[in-house]
Amino acid sequence: xxxxxxxxxxTAQEARSVTEKTIDQSFLWGTRILAIGxxxxxxxxxxxxAWNSIPAIQQLGLEFLITSAWDPVKGVxxxxxxxxxTVVSSLIALLIAFPIGVACAIVxxxxxxxxxxxxxxxxLVELLAxxxxxxxxxxxxxxxxxxxxxxxxxxxxNFGYIPLFSTRYIGPGMFPAGIILAIMILPIFAMIARxxxxxxxxxxxxxxxxxxxxxxxxxxxxxxxxAFSGIIGGTMLALGRxxxxxxxxxxxxxxxxxxxxxxxxxxxxxxSLLANQFAEAGGLQRASLFYAGLVLFAITLIVxxxxxxxxxxxxxx
Numbered sequence: 001x002x003x004x005x006x007x008x009x010x011t012a013q014e015a016r017s018v019t020e021k022t023i024d025q026s027f028l029w030g031t032r033i034l035a036i037g038x039x040x041x042x043x044x045x046x047x048x049x050a051w052n053s054i055p056a057i058q059q060l061g062l063e064f065l066i067t068s069a070w071d072p073v074k075g076v077x078x079x080x081x082x083x084x085x086t087v088v089s090s091l092i093a094l095l096i097a098f099p100i101g102v103a104c105a106i107v108x109x110x111x112x113x114x115x116x117x118x119x120x121x122x123x124l125v126e127l128l129a130x131x132x133x134x135x136x137x138x139x140x141x142x143x144x145x146x147x148x149x150x151x152x153x154x155x156x157x158n159f160g161y162i163p164l165f166s167t168r169y170i171g172p173g174m175f176p177a178g179i180i181l182a183i184m185i186l187p188i189f190a191m192i193a194r195x196x197x198x199x200x201x202x203x204x205x206x207x208x209x210x211x212x213x214x215x216x217x218x219x220x221x222x223x224x225x226x227a228f229s230g231i232i233g234g235t236m237l238a239l240g241r242x243x244x245x246x247x248x249x250x251x252x253x254x255x256x257x258x259x260x261x262x263x264x265x266x267x268x269x270x271x272s273l274l275a276n277q278f279a280e281a282g283g284l285q286r287a288s289l290f291y292a293g294l295v296l297f298a299i300t301l302i303v304x305x306x307x308x309x310x311x312x313x314x315x316x317x
Contacts, residue, residue, distance in 0.1 A: 046297060053290035064291055068259040070273075072281075077288040079295055081259040085174065085267040086299065089249065090242035092178025092263065097186045097238060102231070104186075105193035106219060122194070129187040137251030140180045141172075145252065148176055152264050167265035172254035174263040180248050185238035192237065196230025197223055229311045236307030243300055246271040270296040 056064065060077060067078020107113065108122050152169020159165045169175065204226055208218035224231070254266025255276060270292050278289050 046294075049290055049294050049297060053287055053294050056284060056287035056291040059284065060288065060291070064288070065295065070257040072277075072285045075284060077285070077291075079270065079273075079288075079292045081257050082268050082270045082273050082292065083295060083299070084259060085177075085253065086243055086269040086271070086296065088263065089174055089177045089181055089253065089267070089269060090239055092174070093181030093185055093242045094235065094239055096179065096182035097189055098235065100182075101186055101189040101193055101234075101238075102224075104190040105197055105231075108190075108194045109197040110215075110219065122191075125187050125190055127187075128183065133184065133245065133248040134251075136180055136184055137248035140176055140248065140252040144179060145171060145176050148179070156264060163261045164263050167260065167262040169264040171266075172252050173265050174253065174267040177249050177253035177267070177269075178263070180252055181242045181245055184245060184248060185242050188241060189234045189238040192234030193227070193231045196227035196234070199230075200226050232310050233307060236303060236310075239303055240300055243296070243303065244271055246275050250275050 056077065060067075064077060064079055065083070066080055067076070068080045069076045069078050070081070071077075104125060108118055108125070113121070149169060149171070152173075152175055155165045156168045160168075167173075200223055204222055205218060208222040213221065249269055250272040253268060253272060255268050255272055256266035257268050257273075258266075260267065273292060274289055277285070281289055
């Protein structure tokens with residue numbers, strides 16, 4: 001009787017192990033197929049954009065990248081002002097969002113506040129990501145721009161000799177666009193940084209306290225360096241979001257195709273250019289817009305490659 005029951009248990013274990021192996025193999029191949037599918041979709045999108053931009057590439061060549069005029073009437077197209085506006089507005093957003101996001105991550109991951117307070121604050125920060133971009137744009141027009149007008153005027157009056165503030169601020173421009181983008185990317189960066197800090201083993205904290213470190217010494221000397229790869233990953237993800245944002249930026253940046261180095265002047269981004277002109281474009285203008293989209297695609301790809309390189313370098317140390 002005992003041998004019969006043991007044999008049945010062995011049979012059940014063997015059957016269960018075979019089933020588990022089958023499920024594991026199916027899951028593994030399923031994830032591989034999905035990963036290959038995502039890569040295929042990405043290549044397909046890039047190929048379609050590149051194919052439609054061939055007429056502009058053949059006619060305009062690399063001069064498209066360094067020309068600062070965009071005039072469909074004369075058939076002159078250059079993406080330099082829009083590329084400059086895309087990169088600078090995103091960098092402004094990152095410079096504003098990074099310290100605020102790190103501060104939010106520290107407060108929400110460490111025991112500075114009671115859990116009953118930290119949990120609602122976490123939900124509120126995450127809720128910022130759920131607000132539609134057009135709402136941010138409208139808020140920027142009616143609230144942020146009037147608020148920034150005296151600040152921009154003060155910057156011009158006192159630091160107008162610096163090229164960044166050489167234009168007197170009177171309305172939409174790079175300055176409010178950067179702040180709007182900072183608010184939009186803040187929840188993404190803050191939550192990823194918070195998760196990176198919260199995922200650290202508690203032994204790191206107690207080990208730092210055990211050798212006499214204060215709370216702030218433990219945070220800045222131990223915890224943040226340990227979570228640095230995750231923080232950098234969140235930074236680059238937020239930067240990628242800023243580079244491709246369209247509606248909110250279109251409403252507040254001024255949509256000027258002139259190349260101006262002042263952050264107080266109206267500017268434009270590649271995404272805003274596509275949103276404003278693609279619906280009515282045709283011929284060479286349409287191909288040039290696809291060419292501009294290809295440039296934006298390349299900028300985003302470079303950012304992601306740079307993020308991967310930085311993370312790998314950090315992991316080595």
